Amino acid sequence: MPNPCPAWRRLCLAVLLVATLLCGLSAANDTSSPACRCMPQDPCWPEEHRWAQFNKTVHGNLIATIPIASVCHIDAFTPYNQSQCAQLQSNWGFPETHYESSSSIMAPMFTNLSCNPFSSKTSHCTFGNYVQYAVNATDAAHVQKTIRFAARHNIRLVIRNTGHDLLGKSTGAGGLAIWMHYMKDISIVDYDSPNYSGKAMKMGAGVQSFEASDAAYKAGLLIVGGNCPTVGLAGGYSQGGGHGQLVSHVGLAADQVLEWEVVLANGKLVTGSPMNHPDLYWALSGGGGGTYGVVVSMTSKAYPELSTASGNLTFSDTGVSRETFFAAVAMFVSILPSIGDAGGTSIWWLTNTTLSTTPTTIPGGTATLFNSLFRPLTAFLEENKIQYTYYVNDFPTYYDAYQTMTSPINITDQLPGGRLIPKSVVEQRPTDLNTIFRNIVESNAGFLISGVVVNSSRVPYPDNSVNPAWRDALMDVIIGAPFDYTGWEGNVARQQTITDVLMPPLTELTPGSGAYLNEPDPNQRDWQQVFYGDNYNSLLEIKRKYDPYNRFYAFKAVGSEAWSVAENGRLCKSESYQRGQISQGRYI
Numbered sequence: 412m413p414n415p416c417p418a419w420r421r422l423c424l425a426v427l428l429v430a431t432l433l434c435g436l437s438a439a440n441d442t443s444s445p446a447c448r449c450m451p452q453d454p455c456w457p458e459e460h461r462w463a464q465f466n467k468t469v470h471g472n473l474i475a476t477i478p479i480a481s482v483c484h485i486d487a488f489t490p491y492n493q494s495q496c497a498q499l500q501s502n503w504g505f506p507e508t509h510y511e512s513s514s515s516i517m518a519p520m521f522t523n524l525s526c527n528p529f530s531s532k533t534s535h536c537t538f539g540n541y542v543q544y545a546v547n548a549t550d551a552a553h554v555q556k557t558i559r560f561a562a563r564h565n566i567r568l569v570i571r572n573t574g575h576d577l578l579g580k581s582t583g584a585g586g587l588a589i590w591m592h593y594m595k596d597i598s599i600v601d602y603d604s605p606n607y608s609g610k611a612m613k614m615g616a617g618v619q620s621f622e623a624s625d626a627a628y629k630a631g632l633l634i635v636g637g638n639c640p641t642v643g644l645a646g647g648y649s650q651g652g653g654h655g656q657l658v659s660h661v662g663l664a665a666d667q668v669l670e671w672e673v674v675l676a677n678g679k680l681v682t683g684s685p686m687n688h689p690d691l692y693w694a695l696s697g698g699g700g701g702t703y704g705v706v707v708s709m710t711s712k713a714y715p716e717l718s719t720a721s722g723n724l725t726f727s728d729t730g731v732s733r734e735t736f737f738a739a740v741a742m743f744v745s746i747l748p749s750i751g752d753a754g755g756t757s758i759w760w761l762t763n764t765t766l767s768t769t770p771t772t773i774p775g776g777t778a779t780l781f782n783s784l785f786r787p788l789t790a791f792l793e794e795n796k797i798q799y800t801y802y803v804n805d806f807p808t809y810y811d812a813y814q815t816m817t818s819p820i821n822i823t824d825q826l827p828g829g830r831l832i833p834k835s836v837v838e839q840r841p842t843d844l845n846t847i848f849r850n851i852v853e854s855n856a857g858f859l860i861s862g863v864v865v866n867s868s869r870v871p872y873p874d875n876s877v878n879p880a881w882r883d884a885l886m887d888v889i890i891g892a893p894f895d896y897t898g899w900e901g902n903v904a905r906q907q908t909i910t911d912v913l914m915p916p917l918t919e920l921t922p923g924s925g926a927y928l929n930e931p932d933p934n935q936r937d938w939q940q941v942f943y944g945d946n947y948n949s950l951l952e953i954k955r956k957y958d959p960y961n962r963f964y965a966f967k968a969v970g971s972e973a974w975s976v977a978e979n980g981r982l983c984k985s986e987s988y989q990r991g992q993i994s995q996g997r998y999i
């Protein structure tokens with residue numbers, strides 16, 4: 412491990428010591444307003460017997476973290492085991508490797524590679540950014556007790572569901588996690604309220620997209636879920652907006668929510684709906700996970716099943732000039748508005764040699780309609796003798812289409828950047844847009860773009876806190892750069908390339924738009940405006956009302972500017988806060 416205190420060693424050690432003392436003392440002297448959250452080596456960190464007592468109050472559900480890659484290291488938490496390590500390495504890309512763990516996360520940059528399954532067995536394996544403990548919560552009382560324990564001992568609290576979050580919001584150094592994964596109840600209900608009467612699904616906080624859609628299908632219904640079948644529906648996915656292949660048909664996942672059951676920072680279990688705590692309901696429906704309270708269940712609209720057209724198309728630059736290949740890419744981009752208008756969605760990716768839509772789906776549509784929307788592209792491919800594969804089918808149900816056409820999705824072990832592209836830009840600035848796309852995929856080896864085409868304003872949507880940029884957007888464009896498990900500096904450099912070189916042209920082409928807070932550049936500047944749009948100030952007010960003591964922190968979540976994370980992972984109130992420069996002064 413690199414020495415954190417190099418040349419100016421003494422000064423550095425002194426600073427560390429003072430910081431530790433300050434934190435320890437202020438915590439001991441004034442537990443209501445310590446400057447930092449306690450870390451395991453601090454005097455303020457609870458002793459073993461306190462953890463044991465706490466464990467009893469949560470019915471033995473307290474789990475001490477053992478980083479899953481410990482089996483790949485000697486002198487780690489568990490004995491080195493070559494066969495277990497080899498197995499872990501070959502399963503690392505599967506989401507279940509991480510969401511079945513109480514501590515692992517999928518965004519590799521946020522693991523700090525502190526227990527890296529691909530490094531030498533003699534390299535270190537430490538907690539790093541992983542939480543110290545997790546409570547395997549199975550009811551609201553576990554959530555309440557965990558919030559209380561973390562508050563009493565000034566411990567960083569983390570809400571963790573599947574660990575998909577691309578900003579590492581479901582982990583944190585020195586953290587105690589409330590792990591929601593096993594809250595799996597599902598029921599189909601006949602919902603009746605002034606705003607909606609009809610079928611709905613009530614689901615526990617741990618229900619994943621595939622579980623909700625299986626249950627809906629058995630009842631002849633549909634529920635909005637991810638392209639990725641394993642995201643947590645009531646967690647960061649719906650709370651952050653939530654896109655998927657039904658969005659142009661019925662709206663974003665956040666638009667479907669009828670009510671949230673939430674444990675607040677003060678321990679109260681409340682319901683947020685248009686009638687009850689409407690501000691909380693508004694904030695949770697799009698304003699980002701891990702911020703306002705701990706959701707224990709979500710009730711969302713369900714719709715009747717319907718026949719669906721779905722297909723895929725792939726072509727590459729084999730045997731054609733670069734210009735011809737990118738002209739075909741431009742032709743593909745030009746048909747996307749008509750797909751969104753027709754209630755369809757398109758998932759696509761582009762490398763420097765290949766474009767593929769896997770899949771494009773039109774719920775309620777037919778293969779005939781699908782073919783007519785793709786005809787300008789297929790005709791162009793034929794004319795220019797570009798080889799392509801094309802498949803389209805009429806499926807009896809959306810469920811069948813999804814099961815057949817969506818291949819299993821791995822963790823995103825790529826460095827991301829993201830931008831919402833307005834429909835008007837696709838229609839009016841196609842040349843500029845396609846030039847930017849080409850520059851991105853040709854900029855560096857292995858850089859790619861993936862696009863999610865949805866029309867989230869095709870049907871009426873409720874007043875919620877989804878970033879307004881979504882409503883004008885035709886697609887969420889995500890840049891992906893290769894992540895290297897063996898070269899940290901290269902990763903930092905590639906992420907910086909995304910931030911400094913590749914994102915600015917996209918941003919300049921789309922003034923006033925934003926980014927999807929669940930799929931952004933982690934370095935995004937002005938993130939309050941870019942992720943939350945003009946809703947930011949209202950969201951911040953609601954955050955302060957429901958979490959006045961700032962129990963819930965997540966990276967680039969609403970209100971997180973009150974905190975900063977030190978190099979060693981310690982979470983401290985930001986200097987501007989400590990100097991009283993953050994307005995309203997409601998944080999304690």
Ligand SMILES: Cc1cc2nc3c(=O)[nH]c(=O)nc-3n(C[C@H](O)[C@H](O)[C@H](O)COP(=O)(O)OP(=O)(O)OC[C@H]3O[C@@H](n4cnc5c(N)ncnc54)[C@H](O)[C@@H]3O)c2cc1C
Nearest residue numbers: 572573574575576580638639643646647648654700701706
């Ligand atoms: C491989 C992959 C595929 C993806 N596919 C899609 C997709 O198709 N569509 C899409 O819209 N997005 C997609 N995403 C992004 C996804 O929506 C986000 O990662 C989202 O944060 C996942 O939410 P989660 O609860 O499952 O994950 P977590 O990482 O467990 O949690 C995410 C955030 O929500 C908070 N949170 C979780 N549970 C709760 C709760 N009960 N109460 C309060 N806060 C909570 C956490 O604190 C954290 O801040 C994908 C991401 C990956 C890595």
Ligand SMILES: *[C@@H]1O[C@H](CO)[C@@H](O)[C@H](O)[C@H]1NC(C)=O
Nearest residue numbers: 463466470471472473474475
């Ligand atoms: C909590 O208690 C259970 C049951 O006694 C035990 O299995 C588990 O190891 C304990 N957790 C910790 C962190 O000690």
Ligand SMILES: *[C@@H]1O[C@H](CO)[C@@H](O)[C@H](O)[C@H]1NC(C)=O
Nearest residue numbers: 490491492493494495496498
């Ligand atoms: C390593 O793990 C395998 C599979 O779990 C097990 O069979 C084996 O006994 C372990 N080896 C050692 C040395 O512990």
Ligand SMILES: *[C@@H]1O[C@H](CO)[C@@H](O)[C@H](O)[C@H]1NC(C)=O
Nearest residue numbers: 500501502503504505821822
């Ligand atoms: C997905 O992850 C698995 C397990 O790590 C890996 O074997 C496979 O190659 C990955 N697939 C893709 C398409 O990256």
Ligand SMILES: *[C@@H]1O[C@H](CO)[C@@H](O)[C@H](O)[C@H]1NC(C)=O
Nearest residue numbers: 413523539540584978979980
């Ligand atoms: C991350 O890694 C760097 C370099 O090894 C180290 O200095 C730092 O303390 C680590 N941070 C955490 C939270 O583990």
Ligand SMILES: *[C@@H]1O[C@H](CO)[C@@H](O)[C@H](O)[C@H]1NC(C)=O
Nearest residue numbers: 472474511513547548549593
């Ligand atoms: C978490 O709790 C669930 C439900 O009680 C149980 O099935 C599961 O094994 C527990 N997981 C861990 C890692 O303790």
Ligand SMILES: *[C@@H]1O[C@H](CO)[C@@H](O)[C@H](O)[C@H]1NC(C)=O
Nearest residue numbers: 751752834866869883884885
């Ligand atoms: C959504 O579809 C409607 C037509 O149904 C169209 O008028 C509108 O421009 C589309 N919006 C976006 C953002 O694609």
Ligand SMILES: *[C@@H]1O[C@H](CO)[C@@H](O)[C@H](O)[C@H]1NC(C)=O
Nearest residue numbers: 722723725769800802815816
């Ligand atoms: C397109 O879908 C068909 C049917 O599911 C499948 O057999 C084929 O492999 C897919 N093609 C691509 C390139 O994904």
Ligand SMILES: *[C@@H]1O[C@H](CO)[C@@H](O)[C@H](O)[C@H]1NC(C)=O
Nearest residue numbers: 763764852853855856857858
């Ligand atoms: C495409 O990328 C690969 C590596 O990912 C590289 O070898 C190749 O030269 C690139 N081709 C072009 C035309 O840029």
Ligand SMILES: *[C@@H]1O[C@H](CO)[C@@H](O)[C@H](O)[C@H]1NC(C)=O
Nearest residue numbers: 605606684685872873874875
């Ligand atoms: C609920 O219905 C009322 C009255 O029609 C309307 O004003 C309000 O916007 C609706 N709220 C939501 C979230 O749909």
Ligand SMILES: CC(=O)N[C@H]1CO[C@H](CO)[C@@H](O)[C@@H]1O
Nearest residue numbers: 432435436437438439440441
């Ligand atoms: C109650 C308590 O822990 N008081 C401590 C407050 O800080 C001073 C040093 O500034 C200590 O000496 C006290 O023990």
